[in-house]
Amino acid sequence: AQRVTQPEKLLSVFKGAPVELKCNYSYSGSPELFWYVQYSRQRLQLLLRHISRESIKGFTADLNKGETSFHLKKPFAQEEDSAMYYCAPRFQKLVFGTGTRLLVSP
């Protein structure tokens, strides 16, 4: 079965600290990988996709095929990064994880 796991429901850090939001998936094949974000009172939106190999708002995500992981990282968290983050592999359709709430305190 296709599954995606985000083990942390809540990640709380101080401003300037490094952040890593974990995502593991189990798929037979090579899915496309996305991170979506939902800021307070805003709608769900794409943060980044693996295929683009881009850095958005200082975030990067590295695919580790051996570990089937796609962790989201940022070296220095900012208060405005506080939001709900969803990992979403796509094999035939998007499958969202349960999400991690990132709280960045001043």
Added chain:
Amino acid sequence: GAGVSQSPRYKVAKRGQDVALRCDPISGHVSLFWYQQALGQGPEFLTYFQNEAQLDKSGLPSDRFFAERPEGSVSTLKIQRTQQEDSAVYLCASTPEGQISYEQYFGPGTRLTVT
């Protein structure tokens, strides 16, 4: 445009009632998706349209759920004989091309509460 819109934003239904949720995708977007998001969970895929064709409805939880997009633009998700377990936020998303891999643009959602 103004983005994907959904109406109503909030709906309270008594168990057994039928409800209809509307999605207006971004003008010209070919693909349209419906998701169900229960409290504390991520969105779960319900169904997918490419223009007016419903290409995947594997996520619809029961035959009480029905979706349509008759003219390839506005879509309606209908739930018959609502049950308490149907309480969730229903999200609609659209993409400009006929491929699921393109970025999905989400609407604000409709929060359905079944009492």
